[in-house]
Amino acid sequence: MKTKAIAGLGAIHRYSWVSLLVCWIIWIINAYDREIILRLGPSISESFDLSPDAWGIIASLIMLSLAIMPIPGSAMSDKYGGGEKRAKFQVPLVIGMAVLSFISGIKIVSQNIVLFLALRFGVNLGAGWGEPVGVSNTAEWWPKERRGFALGAHHTGYPIGSLLSGLVAALVLNWFGADGWSYAFFLAVFIAVPVMVFWSRYSTRDKIETLYRDIDSKGLTRPDALENLAGHRKGLLRKTIASPVITVTALTTLLTQIVYMGVNTVLPPYLYNVVGLSLAESAGLSVVFALTGILGQIIWPSLSGKIGRRPTIIICGIWMAASVAALYFATTSMLVVIVQLVFGLVANAVWPIYYAAASDAAPDGGTSTANGVITTAMFIGGGIAPVLIGRLVSMGGGWEASTGYIYCFLVMAGFALLGAVVQIFVRRVRSVSS
Structure with missing residues (x-):
């Protein structure tokens, strides 16, 4: 049996x-546009006089x-094709998302809550669609042996976008x-357009073929066969859902x-209402992680290529549970910073894994479909979170009472631990990168 080089x-x-x-x-842009509305949660709630439950429902719908x-x-992306085809498929998604975000930041638009929410809904339609496409794009330009590193490096864009x-x-x-919060939605379009114009011209079939020949010459494993990048394959979703690795990992993701x-x-509301920071300070300090x-x-995605995906996911889940539970003790700005830094070491690391x-x-030619299942599970979990948070805060006495926030920290720690436990049911899959 031939041993592949690393x-x-x-x-x-x-x-x-x-x-x-x-x-x-592209991932930085996606993260920024997705996270900015959460950073502005206290400002939006004050502008429209929203209760915790109301803001939770609105954020959940978005x-x-x-x-x-x-x-x-x-699935549409896989049918259209991988490699250079997927890159071109990605271009209108990213630009369209950025343009809608820009429009939602115009003052006359943002003052109309129905129109504003409709546009943010549209932004996130594009962001959700674009995520598995972007992840698959990265995976298809790197050898399998370095897939963990590549997806990990790619996903560093998310904490950067979140921090931004x-x-x-x-x-x-x-x-x-406080009334100028909507101007924060203007940024993405000025980055997205020039980057996507370059990407649409750079991605060519010749480059993919040259890259795959280079991968072969170094004794590494191609991301996929060239014929699988041609698109129009059938039955991918059925084959994908039939994989226990993908379905159980999707549950952990949720x-x-x-x-x-x-x-x-x-x-943000905890820092504003309990710790006592200003609106601006609470927005900035909430992304220290x-x-x-x-x-x-x-670190973690690269390690997953050596010790396996499942053990790494379990370790990260336990770490996440402990660090989130520690927010119970974070009653000062300094403690919030320290706990966030510990939480941050795994908070973003799990997604590329x-x-x-x-x-x-993934089945042959179905990389994007497999990633789409993970993305869908992730966003269902993301939709559950704001409603759950709003309910728990209300149960604890509302925005200004600390009890509801404690409920939130402990319940979330339990979900993190459960996500690690369900990985026990994933069968070991032999591959070059696990």
Whole structure:
């Protein structure tokens, strides 16, 4: 049996690195546009006089819109084709999402809650559709042996986008005051358009063929066969759902996303109402975990290629449960920062591992469909989180009472632990990267 080589990163072809850079920037845009509304939660709630339950329902509906298009959209992407075809499929999604976000930030639009929410719903339709497409794009430009690293590096864009959302929200609120919160939605379009124009021209069949020949010459494993990138394959969704690795990992993803989005939803009002920070300070300080999230997304996904996806997921789940539970003790700004930094080491790291596990187990030509299942599960969890947070905060006495926030921290810790436990039911799958 031939043993595949594990090439150093210096041996990876430049086309892989360029694709990673582009997909990383796209991921920053996606994360920023998705997270910015949570950073602005207290400001939006004050502008429209929303109760915790009302804001929870609104945020939930916006987040659930992320779950509508990943499976049908990723299946469409697989039918259209992989490699350079998938890159071109991605272009209108990213630009369209950024344009809708820009429009939602116009003052006359943002003051109409129905129109504003409709546009944010549209933004997240595109963001949810674009996520598995972008993940698959990254996976198809890298050898399988380096898939964990590539997806981990790609996903460092999310904590950066999340961190950027907090910083921009804080700056906008400082510059324009509490009534100027909607201006934070303007940023994405100015990054998205030039990046996507470049990507549409850079991605060609010649580059994919050259890259795959280079992968072969170094004794590595192609991401997929060239014929599988042609598209129009049938039965991919049925084959994907039949995989226990993908379905159980999707369940873990759903549970973990409740935790992740729960923290994102609850921290800004907790810092504002309980710790006593200003609106701008609470927006900025609520994304501290993104700093260590960047580091974690290199360490854990790379480690998963050595010790296996499942053991890594279990370790990260237990770590996440302990760190979220520790927010119970974070009653000062300093303690909030310390706990967030610990939480951040795994908070963002798990997503590329879930996607790598799904990509490893995907049927031929079905990488995006497999990732779409993971994405859909993730966004269903994201839609559950705000409603759950709003209910728990209300049960504890409302925005200004600390009891409801304690309920949130403990319940989310339980979900994180449950996400690790269900991995026991995943059968071991032999692959070059697990």
